[in-house]
Amino acid sequence: MAHAKLREQCKFIISAALFLIILCGVSVEGAALKKASFIPQWVPQAQFAGYYIGLEKGIYKKHGLDLTIITGGPDYSPSELLTSGKADFASFWLSAGIQMRAGGEKILNIAQIMQRSALMLVAKKANGIETPLDMNGKKVGLWGPVFQMQPRAFFKQYDLAVQIVPQSFSINLFLRDGVDVASAMWYNEYHTIMNCGIDPGELTTFFFHEHGLNYPEDGIYVLEDTYRKDPALCAAFVLASLEGWRYAFAHSDEALAVTMKNLRKEHIPTTLVHQRWMLERMKDLILPEEGEDAGMGGLMPADYSRVARGLRSMGLIESVPRFTSFYKVIRENDEK
């Protein structure tokens, strides 16, 4: 009798254990693929190769994310999509992020992808511009407000009186000499200018980071709520994105193939040489220089305060948000 009872008990225990194991298995599987969405601030060009290659190579999946990348472009504002909850993560400029935080939006920077500012001014040497002082009295093409902070600080720094001309996305105004100086992103317009037949030797370049105005650009932003609810999700997204970038730099041909495929899908005209240039510049802008405090994706307090002070002195923000309330460091083991 006792034996039979024992046997029954054993059977029950084994069955219960099996059930539990199956249950756990299901729950692990379910937890491994959290849904998430990301909006980059522009079309799927090589500026965002790290994210797209991460998606393509299953790096996000490996980090437990079922990620959707919303195709960016002129019709979408990443900040709007983020605050409206249509996107979990968004990429935009540090200056824009600080402005939003100072304006009361509860957003957090969880990774500063670009370490250096790619914004620059270019001028033709043929128009007599070789030094900052040569710009005095000249027509300078500037983009919208976010893009004007560094140029305006630059003009102030060198005490220049320039004639500002609104600049569109095309560089034709500059090529036709409608302006003497134009705004350009190093990884984009600068190369386009070269591909319109102007040699680098014919141009004078003013990189803001060389003039004490390094305002790092693209960073990853998340709503404070999202971060509080699921910090592991945020960590997984950041770590997977950084891994994606490292993969893109190590396998540039593969990354460019993915980039070209995505651009073609969106019917965006481009050339492989242009995307290659862009990816190479991303490497220059994203990988930390030796001796820099922050690792890849880190935001340095000095950079933060430089941009924040710049915003305040331009009157774009009233007070500087606390660094720690703005930036959350993601570490390797934050995923778990």
Added chain:
Amino acid sequence: MKNRGLAFKLILLILSSVTLIFLLIFGYNYMYSRKIIIENVEKNAVNLARATVNQIDVVLSSIEKVPENLAYVLERSLCGGEELNNLLKHIVQKNDEIYGSAVAFEPRAYDGETERYSPYFYKSGGEIKYSDLGTASHQYFFQDWYQIPKELNLPVWTEPYFDEGGGNIIMSTYSVPFYRTVAGKKGSAGIITSDISLSWLQEIVASIKIAKTGYGFLISQNGTFVTHPKKELVMNETIFSQAEARGDEELRRIGREMIHGKSGFVPFTSILTGKLCWMVYAPLSSSKWSLAVLFPQDELMADVVRLNKIMITLGLLGFVFLLVVIVFIARSITRPLSVLAGVAEEIATGNLDVAIPEITTGDEVGKLAQSFDYMTKSLKQYIADLTETTAAKERIESELQIAHDIQMGILPKIFPAFPDMPEFDLHAILEPAREVGGDLFDFFFLDDEHLCFNVGDVSGKGVPASLFMAITRTLIKTRATKDMPPEVVLNQVNQDLSEDNPSLLFVTLFLGVLNVQDGTVEYCNGGHNPPYIIRVGGEIESVAMTGGLALGVMEGFAFKSKRLVLNEGDALFIYSDGVTEAMNSRLELFSEARLEGELGRLKGLPVSDVIAGVMGKIRDFSQGEPQTDDITMMIIQYNGSDGKPDIVTSSET
């Protein structure tokens, strides 16, 4: 090459020369025809480019007139509202090339209030449609078509762009700024535009077809491909992005020339086919775009290449033909030559009867064969003659040998001649220069006390001289008799010789008679070398002359005798001029001085040793030079009446 046959040398030299000449002609022909073609291509290319550019420019500049005229109107009237709309609509309606037209006003320039106003009429689905570009979603102030002419204050053709609404056609806009004077101040009032579809332009350029793969393409001021047979380049790539993709600095350089409004004719690698082409490029004067036309080099050179192939084939055939001909010629020369060489070898072994091959070519080889034939015949004749001559010569030689033997036989040859006469020793020798000689010597007793001895030398040599010598000797022998003085003997012999001497020979003769009892010698010299007396003390004296002529010269000449005395141990040495005139290779004569010295050195030796010593000395002196004259020597040493010489005993005989 050195040891190769004639055929090989001929083939090598002729064919290499011919090949060189062919290559020179071929190379020059190729270079020259290539040059002509390139010149023609360049001429045609430039004309074609110019014509196409003009064709495009005519259209573009006619379109330019429309907004320019409208600007003129708008600057002079405050045309607006319906009137302006009708004007724009009319423009779009009446100009086939114009796809749309707009007037975009500066803020408040339209009516002093409106910030943005831009009536725009465009073709769509066969109708003319209206839209205001100045609505909230359109910020036309910062678009290229507006901003660039405004900033430059110049009319401008925009970069070509895809019209998203109009069915993916490439468009370009010609924008003309216009100005109005407000409150006495002239200021920018806005921009007038004409949009044109570039499909007609693409058609014009696409219709350019050169040979099979030649084509034209057009790039904009930024280097963007406006038309290109490779569709993915159009509106997507610039000539510079292509240059970067291909790592082609030259393409970038050409692209810069093109966008800077330059013209040119350059070698160019086709982006489409990768073929090497010539490319001509020229700018459009209206829009500053640049047209390029590619001429594929290989296709244009096809005729020249085909001609060259034919030439090479013909050249090779000629080469083979020439090879065969040369081999044939060489063989026709060398075959008989090698046969002749074999025959010559056969002849060399002595076979003169070998058959000379019949060669009837009549050329040098034929002549050579004839010469060979003649040579063998001549050789045979010569050998026959030679055999005969040799036989004759041998006969004569054997006869001469007999004559020599006879001549030697008539001379006394047993020495000592008088072993039982101790009063004197006598030795003599005659070495003829040839088989038979003209010298003579003799000695014989006239009576018990008187020894007659003589040495002579007939003028000339050989057989005549030897016969004359034999006659002379016989005459002397018959004339010299007891108690006859030498002068008489010579007178008589001279008389005999002179009487009948048709060959005009003569003989020098020394004849003496020794009285063995007292050593006196009575002698007569008929033109002969004076003998020497070797005194017992070693002095050498010449025998005094008797003033006689050679015998046989003058009939009836009177000879005179003289007398000398030989003391005990004195010797008389008589010789012919063959001794003193013996010559060595430096043409020096043995001379009397050497003879006298030698006689002095040999004094006191037995008479035979003196003769042998002088003879040996002559041989040493002449060093193997052939003897030119007969050599005769005789020595008589007087030992005294009692036959006891002072110095040498006669026992050695």
